[in-house]
Amino acid sequence: MKRTQDKINSHPRLKIFIYRSLLKGTSPELMAGQIKVLYPNDPIMSISYESIYKHIYRFRQSTLGKKLIKLLPYHHHKRRDKRKYGIKKNRIKDQVSIDDRPKYIEERLEAGHLEGDLMIGVAHKSAIGTIVDRKTRFLIIVKINNRKSKTVTHEFAKLLNKQPQYLRKTMTYDNGIEMANHKWLSKKTGMDIYFAHPYSSWERGTNENTNGLIRRFLPKGTDFNNISMEELKNIENNLNNRPRKVLGFKTPNQMRSEEINKMNHTKA
Template identity: 45%
Template sequence: MREDWSPEQIAGRVKRSYAPHSPMQISHEAIYRSLYIQSWGVLDRSLQKHLRTGRPIRRAVNNTTTGQWRSQIKDAVPIDDRPDEVEDRSVAGHWGGDLMIGSQQSQIATVVERSSRFTAVVHVASRHAASVTEGLCRGLAALPARMTRSLTWDRGMELAWHKDVAAATGMSVYFADPHSPWQRGTNENTNRWLRQYFPKKTTMNEWSQADLDQIAEKLNNRPRKILGYETPAERYEALLR
């Protein structure tokens, strides 16, 4: 838990690592109970701060993310024109991206590889297209060729210079429909995970690219239920072989 793994991730990883009847097996509910029922005295209360929400109780998280500066982007290729391999995740190298907004006009760019859920977090100076383009080109240009097939972005004017991104990275760029966050569900979900490190109404200006890389590394080394409790880093490395 000090590595910010959730109780479900811990229980799933244990299930993957030990025999079914091993005394090491534990359910995620047992971990939660040991955190919240302090009379058990099993886990230190300080571990609660490592839960994603930081709340003393669990509750459903509603997606309230809204985009900004929606407009018509010149020569934007719609999401419906993407190859089927992007939707079914059968081929690696297709990414989804968005801006995560903080206070004081601050922001970061997040990009997620759809097959592995491997995440990169990119520092951008502003929401202007020039800044976002520079950040994405810097963050994505060094990827292996097999991992630079496409990028799907929210329909915001911050990626109005999408042709420059395509030219620098070799990636085809597609745009989701306006007000349709479910079309980029993987990225939306990843951004919710990242809110543990970047709570709403806090500024992101204090984070350097080195800081963001460390946070991305931590997220990429947390096991995911959807990956059979492999980590995104493990799945990503397997795709590169």
């Protein structure tokens, strides 16, 4: 098959799976993961989430394209090409690109590889931090008083350092200027920090999907300054104890406990 061909349009069975999943509100990242589990030895039923996004946005101005974009859990009508915008001058010094992140992290074979972000409140005057493990989907919600880099990284460090070292190996973040203090955070926690490409939220799909779940409790327009730490902890506990299809209907807490038991067994 030529590289320019669209695999989804070329294979009706794959196309039906993708479109039905979109109608259920499934994100492209979760689709790609489900396909791997359901069709492990079928080369036709094999696709990356980036290819799914490219298919959806390929004809964004068409009637079908607009309908597909609206079905995405997070949709932007003008999805920017990371290659075009990647040449922009970075606002964050000494950042390490996701391109340099070890490839095995993409496979979710071990816990401790995290994704981080800020969720912004009403009028951009408040925010909370979110940190999610790529394998276990274990969530940490961080209460912050302001979006200054030192404030954000200090609050992140405080909660991350409560986790065992083997559950805080790396973190992939977006290009928010609040992570300008990343070298200090890396030194304080012992974690390697990588940055996704600009306008490429799908590269942190686990975090984006989790933020969507949090929005069910704290919809857009929420002033996070009025949300107590107790309320945030209740949301965190709710989501960490919710069974997930992508985890074989286990909860993030169960997955995390398995990782801890595995590590304790190895040490013994």
